[in-house]
Amino acid sequence: MTETTAASPLTRITSRVHFSAAHRLHSDSHDAEWNRRVFGKCNNPHGHGHTYVLDVTVEGPVDPVTGWVMDFSDLKRIVTERVVKACDCRNLNVDVPYLLGVNPTAENLAVAFWRQLAGEVAPARLVRLELHETERNKVVYTGGAAPAPAPRG
Numbered sequence: 001m002t003e004t005t006a007a008s009p010l011t012r013i014t015s016r017v018h019f020s021a022a023h024r025l026h027s028d029s030h031d032a033e034w035n036r037r038v039f040g041k042c043n044n045p046h047g048h049g050h051t052y053v054l055d056v057t058v059e060g061p062v063d064p065v066t067g068w069v070m071d072f073s074d075l076k077r078i079v080t081e082r083v084v085k086a087c088d089c090r091n092l093n094v095d096v097p098y099l100l101g102v103n104p105t106a107e108n109l110a111v112a113f114w115r116q117l118a119g120e121v122a123p124a125r126l127v128r129l130e131l132h133e134t135e136r137n138k139v140v141y142t143g144g145a146a147p148a149p150a151p152r153g
Contacts, residue, residue: 008061012127013068015056015075019088022049023104026093047091052109053132054083056117058124070124082116106133110141118143 024047025039035043042048056079060069086096092104098116102108110131118126132138 008064010059011062011069012057012059013070013072013075013124014058014128015072015079017054017056017076017079017084018051019054019084020049020051021087021090021092022047023092024048025103025105027103047093050133052087054079054113055128055130055132056126057128057130058121059127060124070121075121075124078120079117082120083113086116106131106137106139107141110139114141114143 024044025042026035027038030038056075058069058075062069086098090096092099092109094100099109099112102112110129113131114126114129117129127142129141130138131141
């Protein structure tokens with residue numbers, strides 16, 4: 001890739017992928033009644049499924065030779081290799097090594113997917129993941145962490 005100049009415009013591109021997977025929301029640190037009450041139908045012992053939509057946005061300077069931040073096909077390939085192949089037609093609780101021990105809420109999935117992708121999109125920089133669990137429910141993650149709670153007292 002050709003070096004960019006300080007005057008190169010900073011832009012973002014987004015690639016969208018789909019995958020279908022099953023999961024069960026459950027916390028081993030609580031009893032069955034608590035899990036049923038908190039997670040409701042999502043605590044079905046046999047799990048339930050979704051067709052997820054994942055939008056992955058990266059940012060970077062526009063290369064003066066190619067005219068792009070990164071090749072869309074490279075971005076889609078990376079997301080497919082790191083997320084779709086691992087998760088599609090799988091049970092997220094037991095079949096995906098990087099999700100073992102993670103309660104697969106949409107929020108936790110977005111964070112886990114971020115960790116799988118962040119170092120893989122150079123020369124661009126991962127700036128946003130949008131995970132749609134249903135047509136009406138989605139999570140947006142931008143890589144940040146919550147601030148530490150203020151001390152009490």
